[in-house]
Amino acid sequence: MSLFHRTLASLGLGGARVETVLETEVLIPGQALPVRIEVKGGKVAQAVDNVHVYLCCSFEDEQAVSRGDSERRMEKVTRTHTLAQWQLPQAFTLGAGEERQFDCQFELPLNTPITIGYSGVWLETHLDVPSALDPKDKDALTVRPDPMLDGVFTALEHAGLRILQVECEAVRGFELPFVQVFEFVPVSGPFHGRWRELELITQRDDDCLRLWFSIDRRQRGVGGLLSGLLGSSELKRQLSVPLNLSPSEAGERVLRYLEQVDDL
Structure with missing residues (x-):
């Protein structure tokens, strides 16, 4: 049973989970971004090498595409850009069912887009779990002008x-x-x-x-x-x-x- 659970955890089933809790609802570029990272163990113990946090946004670009003929057309595509990234360089072993909490504070870059219209900004948190699918969490942010x-x-x-x-x-x-x-x-x-x-x-x-x-x-x-x-x-x-x-x-x-x- 333990081997079965370990196999499922390596596939991301019944393994560790991560959730990022935002300590404030509205953010302003250049100011602090306080978060609480909650890590919850699954059915088996797992090693966690690191916790990575990515601040991401989307933007519109154009790329040439071919539709099966010699003519290439420009089409709009949505791309993702990482505005900033942080990590908690703290390796640990998460026991089965164990819960850990990390209180962190990051600085929002000055030119983080304002989230109005079609401009989206979000936070992604990843657990670096060796030999397994990395658990992750994604949270939309509300960014207002300074x-x-x-x-x-x-x-x-x-x-x-x-x-x-x-x-x-x-x-x-x-x-x-x-x-x-x-x-x-x-x-x-x-x-x-x-x-x-x-x-x-x-x-x-x-x-x-x-x-x-x-x-x-x-x-x-x-x-x-x-x-x-x-x-x-x-x-x-x-x-x-x-x-x-x-x-x-x-x-x-x-x-x-x-x-x-x-x-x-």
């Missing part, structure tokens, strides 16, 4: 701009293989009737918040509005906002910039 970016969004909203769509899109030349694109439409205020759409990319550095803008004034489809910029080696129309400003001051600076720019 105070400065929230100040920018608040100012745009007060100026009559509403978020239409948010996506993480593949790009080159940035720290990450993607950028998060925020699409706004003017429904009232000073930009209503002047713009069709505003697209915004943000990136946090240690000393400032960087923003790139694209404005569509033409009555045409919005698809690919930012594709020319994303495909170039340098994104123009950049505004750097120092971190010593308050959130409201950051929002006011962005609005002044948008009002002064005549031809984005």
Whole structure:
């Protein structure tokens, strides 16, 4: 019976289990991510070499595909990127039915995507169990803007701009293989009737918040509005906002910039 149980455990049946409990419901990039990792033994004792934690997100990319003829077409694909990874370098043996708990605290990277629209962020926890399928747990995260970016969004909203769509899109030349694109439409205020759409990319550095803008004034489809910029080696129309400003001051600076720019 013991051999039978060990065989099942090696296949991931009746073996150890892991569950990650989030200590907070809402997370902000750059702040602490407190978690509690609970490990529960199965029907037999098992060695655990390590506990790995991965912070992951998804983004949209394009790849060439063949449909059986000579023509190759570009199709959208969803890719996964690991934003950060941590480990608990603590090997231990987990007895049958034994429970262990680890309280951990990790730092959420500054450019973790905000989880609105189609942007997903999650935490994966894996047990490194030799000669067996690694038990794992997956937990979706709720990530909100940091105070400065929230100040920018608040100012745009007060100026009559509403978020239409948010996506993480593949790009080159940035720290990450993607950028998060925020699409706004003017429904009232000073930009209503002047713009069709505003697209915004943000990136946090240690000393400032960087923003790139694209404005569509033409009555045409919005698809690919930012594709020319994303495909170039340098994104123009950049505004750097120092971190010593308050959130409201950051929002006011962005609005002044948008009002002064005549031809984005």
